[in-house]
Amino acid sequence: MKADTGTAGAAQADPACRERLPLAAQDGPVSMTISRVARLHRIAAGKLLKGLGLYPGQEFVMMHLWDAGPVRQSDLIKAVDLDPSTVTKMLQRLEQAGHVRRRPDPDDRRAVLVEATDASCGLLTEVRRSWGELEDHTLAGLDLGERAELARLLARVETNLCVETADCPEEARRQALRR
Template sequence: MKAVTKAAGAAQDDPACSERLPLAARNGPVSMLVSRVARLHRIAAGKLLKGLGLYPGQEFLMMHLWDAGPVRQSELIKAVDLDPSTVTKMLQRLEQAGHVRRRPDPEDRRAVLVESTEASCGLLTEVQRSWGELEEQTLAGLTPDERIQLAHLLTRVEANLCTETADCPEVARREALG
């Protein structure tokens, strides 16, 4: 119990850590901050995306399609690392909005190819603009050097977590690109 008290005291000495941390989170003040920041970032992104007619997460699916071109739905599910039923629902909504098209794969009629439509080109521009707004909102008050430092630190944190989960398609893709 002494180690818990000592760690809790150290966390309270850190100005980045709130004194209002729940008892169970006092040994993980940075993890608590990361969780809170991720939640708030998702809420802010959701507000920006709502104006585009998108739900949070759909932009990642579209980003993949814009970059990769037509892909099998099974590959898309792996790339965005979401539950297949979630991706199917996202695709249904995006298809109804005219942003994606699904068709049988000519190489394997059992597989389905998914691709962005020409109509989604305008959406691409709006998503880029929204992500720029989100970036500025998120990093307001940070100097250019602090922004670079934060990006480096978050990349290291991401790599640590990917090592633990052994399942990070984004990191594997970046490493493959060099």
């Protein structure tokens, strides 16, 4: 059975811009929209990050390191919630670019500490600028009230998913239980 791809030219050219839902997604229109929005947001972020020499996801590693300071690689992997091999590859690339440094943990020589380098300070400014551009592009046409309401609703959706996947901090679980 063929899914309806919509009638608009753009909708036919890019399945992410469909006006109508595929048959299998008709019982989950919001979930389908969230999936499409997340995909498009990641593509837009990737275009901005490419200009900085970063791959999507590497900015989250750097954000954590800029905020937390030196951390064990194992703790970084937990914080960014990615596969250890993915984080290792990211760190190799970031280290080659001069943005991070890895060294043995003086308290446990089996562990590795990861930290942002002083040279990455310029990158921090550029990532912040890029995320601001992404925010402006993503929310274009929404007034301040709509932006606040969207942020509130997305926070609630995040809490729902966080509790459902049992993959969230205790505070988010408590908030969800209070509803």
